[in-house]
Amino acid sequence: MPELPEVESVKVNLERYILDQTIEKVEVHHRGLRWPIPHNFEEMLEGQKVKMLVRRAKYLLLYFEKADFILLWHLGMSGRVQVITPKALTPRQTHDHVEIAFYSGLKLRFRDPRRFGAMLLVPLKELSRFSLLSSLGVEPFDNSFSGPFLLELFKNRSRPLKAALLDQKIIAGLGNIYVCEALHCAKLSPLRLAKTINHLEAEILVKAIQAVLRKAIAAGGSTLRDHRQPDGEKGTFQDVFKVYGREGERCLRCDHVEIKRILQSNRSTFYCERCQI
């Protein structure tokens, strides 16, 4: 489940391989992602030299040296980017929908069984008003993301903290795993309404979100099933989850209380009833 830490890890790993590399050939084997891959996709990308990679929320943005567009890439639920070197060329698998070959001999494969991912070309001049990006909320590591800022964002929000934190229009990049972990870290109940948190709690929550994300990025993200670095490495943050997926196990902070799993807007929330108030 690529959330901010997974996408950031993919970005950093991918940079090592494709920065300054020129695309020789693009093959699309399945155009039916979240939005259909346009028919000029291949010819637009072929010949382009990768200049820069940027992560925004859970999106990966590829900038090219001479193109007047970017490649906007979302890994969806099950998306995985695989780097293949000429020496280790493996056969294409069922859900490898897109292959990008570079003149260096390197090849990228985008594998996405559930096809919730997306690959779009967005003109640079439309970037600032492109709705998928312009509607995104604050980046958790942005300087402006502070306690008072979060308090303002949550003012008048009559939704549980869980739902508010998952909303990409408020804060960008958190998914189910890291919302659960951050709320546990902040000792806040996922059931609390966003508008009820006070100044101190907002401060603590901001710090908790950043701390959890920072640790997860350092661990290369969480590998539950699909997530891998482009070079094949797994993330390890799943080994230190405090609550996510730990229903019925002991809370690592209060020791003897069992972690609860509840459904909030039809999605699992894991939390400790005792220490998350």
Added chain:
DNA sequence: ATTGGTTCCTGCTGGC
């Protein structure tokens, strides 16, 4: 304007 519910998709799991 906000909020909650539904939907897309495939692979895995648990119950019978």
Added chain:
DNA sequence: TGCCAGCAGGAACCAA
């Protein structure tokens, strides 16, 4: 053992 319902989740979309 085999089948199938149910679940997993990111986020657009729709309805209230």
